[in-house]
Amino acid sequence: MRFRFKALQRMREPDELDTPTLLAAPRGWVALFVVMITMTGALLWVFTGRLPISVDAPGLLTMPGGTGLVQSPYAGVVQEVLAKPADTVTQGQPLARVEDASGRARVVSSPFTGQVVGFPVDKGQVVHPGTTVASVERTDANAGTGGGNDRDAMVAMVFVPAPRAAGLRPGQSVDLSVSTAPAGTFGLLRGRIESVSPYSLTSEAVSGLVGGDLAAHTYAGSSPPRLVVVRLLRTADTPTGFVWTSASGPPGRLSTQVSVTATINLGHQTPFNLLLGR
Template sequence: MNFRYKALQRMREPDELDSPTLLAAPRGWIAVFVVMIIMAGASLWAFRGSLPISVSAPGLLTRPLGSAQVQSPVPGTVTQLLVRATDSVTAGQPVARVRSADGTSSPVTSPFAGHVVGLGVSEGQVIPAGFTLATVERTDAADDRIVAMVFVPAARAVGLVPGRPVDLSVSSAPAGTFGLLRGRITSVSPYPLTSGELTGLVGGDLAARSYAAPSAPRLVVVDLVRSTTTRSGYAWSTTDGPPHALDTQVSVQATINLGSQTPFSLILGR
């Protein structure tokens, strides 16, 4: 009976045709507009925005000819070391003397000029033929200078061409304090380096292991951008850079800028 009474009362009331009908609350419309604006912005960014493309790889500061090993052509006992680490040597200069089993003492000479960056023997050590006595960073190139040798995995070397800008984080000059060293690609090896080529460039198997993983790398030679306003003589991302000259045989981490692409192209894998 109560329900019937309420229904009859409702029928007696006039229709409120002149009153606006509320389809949605104002908060609901605000939320819709916000979502639409976000979607429009995301769509515009996907087609018009840009994402930087870069490749990172390890390397070291060295000379254009890299390092090489001075090896003994004869087996025997090292009776005398004639150089020390950091010494400079000229082509044909003896670096050690080796006495063979028949008592003959022979000098072992360096076939090239450079700086001794490591000794592989000590006096009194018995060595086989071909044993490495010293590692020399060669300085006998016609255009001798400091360069960065960067070892990029072959699968990531697509698009690397001379002229590309490179930023180098130098281990002896922390980037957080002194910034990044500026450079540009001078050359890219056409084929991945063999283990022997890599060992010859960096001066030994131990050093080569850190650059060979996970696959055979391609050699990217980077020329450093010079500057007359910094103490190091090279351009940095900061105004001054480090307050000292650059040393060779220092590890670097290179970031090579390959340009940019739109987010939409990245999604499509182009």
């Protein structure tokens, strides 16, 4: 039987019982310390970290009175249209003339002052009682804020699904992404909650605020919403006259009847509470 020289040499050497045993290389200890520090930091963050809580919801810029529907109380054929979109009308001003079945001319007048934003009927169209003749953005609700067509009285009406509206209170800050002013270029419009409706709105109520059933579907969604009125923060340092997250916001003035996406800031919570669903 032949043995290798090294094997025979090892057999002649006594056991080195006094030699210390290396359990882990220095590189392994460094990795262990890194893992322990990372886990400790993560644990501290879970209990002391702060995560922002916010609610996102659709809305639009409008005047405090919203958009009202002017409906015909008569059945007949439209003989004359007396206004068009963008016209300013006053309470009692005729908007259309309707000839009824007896040949009598009937006048459909605006029940409030405002600006016409939609006129869905035209000459020769048959209408029935309850047919919408015009959509008018009301300005008669601005008596204490400048009145008339003062754009400074503009507010944002935000429609928040009822299940997500429980924590909303007047005074909470709101950031608004305006569809006509890209947030990546001009920033977000700033505001604060002025009021929160105590009850959910019906589809008819939403239609009455935004000017029709078609627009109401955009804001109502699948869950009955609650109306949150956001007062825009004012400043003289931007072209719009309102506060933006950017230095100056967009050039020129803002228009009403513009859709927005609101982010309502509710505060902060720790990741631990978030995991527990608190």
